[in-house]
Amino acid sequence: MTQLSQDFLSAAKDILGPKGWSEDPEDLAKVASPWRGTYQGETPFLARPETTEQTAALVKLCNQHGVAITPQGGNTGLVDAGTPHGEICISMQRMTAIRSVDAFNNSLVIEAGAPLVTAQQAADDAKRLFPLSLGSEGTATIGGLISTNAGGVAVLRYGMMRDLILGLEVVLPTGEIWNGLSGLRKNNTGYDLKHLFAGAEGTLGIITAATLKLFPKVQRASAWVTCESAGDVVTLLALVRDHAGDTVTSFEIIPANAVAMVQADVPDTRDPLPSDLPWRVLIEVSMSRAEHAREVLEEALAAAYEAELVKDAVIAESVAQADSFWHIRETIPLSKRGYGTALNQDISVPVSRIPDFIDSCNAAIKGLIPSAEFVIFGHVGDGNLHYSVCEPADAREHVLAGQQSAVFRIIYDQVMAFDGSISAEHGVGRLKRDELERIRPKAATDTMRAIKRAIDPNNIMNPQRVIST
Numbered sequence: 001m002t003q004l005s006q007d008f009l010s011a012a013k014d015i016l017g018p019k020g021w022s023e024d025p026e027d028l029a030k031v032a033s034p035w036r037g038t039y040q041g042e043t044p045f046l047a048r049p050e051t052t053e054q055t056a057a058l059v060k061l062c063n064q065h066g067v068a069i070t071p072q073g074g075n076t077g078l079v080d081a082g083t084p085h086g087e088i089c090i091s092m093q094r095m096t097a098i099r100s101v102d103a104f105n106n107s108l109v110i111e112a113g114a115p116l117v118t119a120q121q122a123a124d125d126a127k128r129l130f131p132l133s134l135g136s137e138g139t140a141t142i143g144g145l146i147s148t149n150a151g152g153v154a155v156l157r158y159g160m161m162r163d164l165i166l167g168l169e170v171v172l173p174t175g176e177i178w179n180g181l182s183g184l185r186k187n188n189t190g191y192d193l194k195h196l197f198a199g200a201e202g203t204l205g206i207i208t209a210a211t212l213k214l215f216p217k218v219q220r221a222s223a224w225v226t227c228e229s230a231g232d233v234v235t236l237l238a239l240v241r242d243h244a245g246d247t248v249t250s251f252e253i254i255p256a257n258a259v260a261m262v263q264a265d266v267p268d269t270r271d272p273l274p275s276d277l278p279w280r281v282l283i284e285v286s287m288s289r290a291e292h293a294r295e296v297l298e299e300a301l302a303a304a305y306e307a308e309l310v311k312d313a314v315i316a317e318s319v320a321q322a323d324s325f326w327h328i329r330e331t332i333p334l335s336k337r338g339y340g341t342a343l344n345q346d347i348s349v350p351v352s353r354i355p356d357f358i359d360s361c362n363a364a365i366k367g368l369i370p371s372a373e374f375v376i377f378g379h380v381g382d383g384n385l386h387y388s389v390c391e392p393a394d395a396r397e398h399v400l401a402g403q404q405s406a407v408f409r410i411i412y413d414q415v416m417a418f419d420g421s422i423s424a425e426h427g428v429g430r431l432k433r434d435e436l437e438r439i440r441p442k443a444a445t446d447t448m449r450a451i452k453r454a455i456d457p458n459n460i461m462n463p464q465r466v467i468s469t
Contacts, residue, residue, distance in 0.1 A: 001044055001086045008065045012047065015057045020094070022046040031089045035076055043070070043084035050094045052169060052177060052208040058090065059206065059460075060175025068460050071202040073144025074115060076136040078346070079429030081201040081465050082144060092143050095208060101126045106214040107166055107183040112143025112207045119212060128214035131158040131249075135330045143207040149199035151425030153329075156381035157249045157286070158215070160425065162198035167211035170197055173204070173456040181211045196451070201427055202462040204455050219290035220249065221297045222322035224272040225304075225313040227279040230355040236309045237351065237381055240283060243300035247293065250284040251381030258332045258375050265335040272325060273312050281380075282325050332377055333386070340393035341400040342375070345411050348383045349420035358385075361414040365389055368410065369403055384424040387411060412439065428466045437468065 013021055022028070023045060032041035049055040062069055070084035072091045077083075092113035099109040103126045110119050116137040123130035134140065134152035144150075146168070150161045158164065167181040180194055197204055227233050230253070237251050256278050263269045273280070285300075287293040297315060304310040316322035336342040349357045358376060365372050375388040389407050391400035400407070412422050416439055423432055437445055448467050452459075459469050 001042055002068060002088065004044055004067065004088070005065065008061065008067060009045070011061055012045070012058060015054055015061065016047055016049060017054075020048050020050060020054065022048070028089075031072055031075065031091060032084055034080070034083050036078070039080060039083070041080075041083040041085045043087065043089045045088040047088060047090045048094050049090065049092070052095075052171065055090070055095075055206055055208055056171045056175045056177050059171050059173065062088070062460050063173055063175060063458055066458060066460065068463050069202075069206075070462050071143070071147070071206045073113065073141030073147070074136065074139040076140045077144065077148060077429065078426045079148075079423070079431045081148065081427055081429030081462070085430075085464075087463070090206065092141060092206070092208070098122045099209065102183060103128055103214070105183050108212045108214055109181055109183075109209060110142055110212060111209045112141060112146075114142050116140050116142065116145060118142075123214050124217075126214070127217060129217045130164070130212060130214055132161060132164060135333065142210055142212075146198050146207055146210055147201050148427040149425070151379065151382070151384060153250045153252065153284075153379060155379060155384070155425075156251055157246055162195060164213050165194055165198060165210050166213055168194045168197055168207055169209040170205040170207050173458065173461050177208075178205075181209060183211050196455075199427070201429060201465050203452060203466050204461060206461075216288065218249075218286035218288060219293055220284050220286045220322065221290065221293035222316040222325055223283045223297055223301060223313055224316075224325050225281045225283065225301070226273050226275045226277045226311045227281055227309065228277055228311060230279060230358050232309045233279055233281055233380060234351060234354055235307075236281065236304055239304055239307065239309065240285075240297075240300045243303065244285045244296045247285050247287050247296065248283070248381065249286045250282065250379070252282040252329050252378065253380040253385075254280040254282060254329055254332070254377050255375060256280065257373070258335075258377050259328060261338055261375065262328050262331045262335045265338055266331055269328065269331075270324070272314055272328075275312060277311055282329055284322075329377070332375070336375060336388060336390065338393065339373075339390040340395060340398060341391040343389045343400065343404055343407050345387045345408065345422070346424050346426040347385055347387055347411065347415045347420055347422055348424035349385070349415060349418040351380065351383045353418045353420075354380060354383065354385065357414065357418045357420070360418075361387070361411060364410045364414060365407060368406060369399060371395060371397075372400065383420070408435075430465055433464070433466060433468060
């Protein structure tokens with residue numbers, strides 16, 4: 001744990017004001033405890049700045065005293081990037097303001113501590129759309145989502161978080177403020193600095209505000225279909241895109257056992273299409289008018305029936321019914337608690353190689369642990385799978401937890417063999433840092449390390465995340 005001098009603490013408290021800091025053990029334990037509880041951190045001091053200027057003054061003080069910092073948003077991360085491990089914690093959750101909305105420019109300036117739903121609602125109030133959508137949108141914050149380059153269910157049409165930002169305001173490790181909040185879409189003036197901080201997981205600076213892209217509002221048509229194989233699912237994606245083009249917003253693959261798992265965990269959950277087939281797909285098409293979206297989706301599904309890619313399908317007749325489809329999909333991660341052990345990975349492979357990857361990786365793990373079960377779901381439209389190896393709570397022998405390292409090595413090696421990535425949308429943090437250094441080209445690691453040392457020579461910003469230093 002970082003030992004803080006009284007001089008540092010006194011100056012930090014003066015900068016932050018009486019509401020801007022805490023040394024209360026309960027507050028410190030809360031920010032050092034990730035939401036899944038899979039590991040535990042610690043911090044000697046919690047800072048809660050209210051303005052960019054306060055943040056900058058505190059970071060400057062930390063740099064002068066050599067005090068390491070872990071920035072934190074909603075504490076919903078999954079790779080141990082935002083949990084302090086001895087560093088002071090700078091929580092951005094008091095910086096939640098909407099600074100401006102420009103409907104004609106289709107842009108929104110928002111502070112980093114605002115939860116995603118705040119951006120969504122502000123866009124909706126302006127008759128616009130901010131399309132990022134994910135299960136933790138009520139707690140995940142804008143700064144954290146940018147720092148981890150979050151994905152979500154609409155990447156297929158709108159891209160990841162880095163694709164949705166026009167500009168950033170960042171406090172650099174020196175305490176200097178970089179104001180890059182321009183709402184320009186064309187600004188060809190050298191290095192595009194915002195992309196250094198998107199996905200950097202707080203290792204290069206603290207994002208305090210962002211200019212986000214807005215889009216025209218759309219109406220959606222949603223369908224739930226059953227398929228016989230992962231190969232049919234991938235072929236179905238191509239067929240739907242042939243009919244609907246870039247209006248395909250989401251294309252989610254869901255295994256039958258995940259639906260059963262959610263039904264067992266959440267009372268009154270109904271399977272939209274009970275079937276013995278192994279795969280479900282949740283498809284969403286969005287257009288300016290709901291009837292047009294439905295017509296295109298109906299045409300695509302008719303062609304899919306004819307091609308024998310779909311065995312059964314239902315198109316939502318209401319927003320409530322569409323929400324019930326999404327409820328199943330979004331509840332899968334929490335419902336895995338019904339298993340005694342679940343080893344989870346967020347990976348991606350080229351869409352065309354998903355079926356072969358699933359077969360190959362499952363077989364390799366079965367060779368090690370014959371009793372292993374699999375819950376494989378996710379954003380098949382962009383190649384991102386959430387791949388979980390599970391062991392029933394009532395298993396005769398519990399062996400999976402003791403084989404975690406071996407299971408992860410199989411998954412990582414299989415992902416690389418299929419030209420994929422071992423982190424698709426959750427980031428690197430501490431959990432995948434060393435594995436990435438093993439498999440990433442040395443030139444890439446060296447370049448990242450050179451950037452880190454140039455911007456943060458005293459290594460105070462979220463040290464030991466993303467790359468070792």
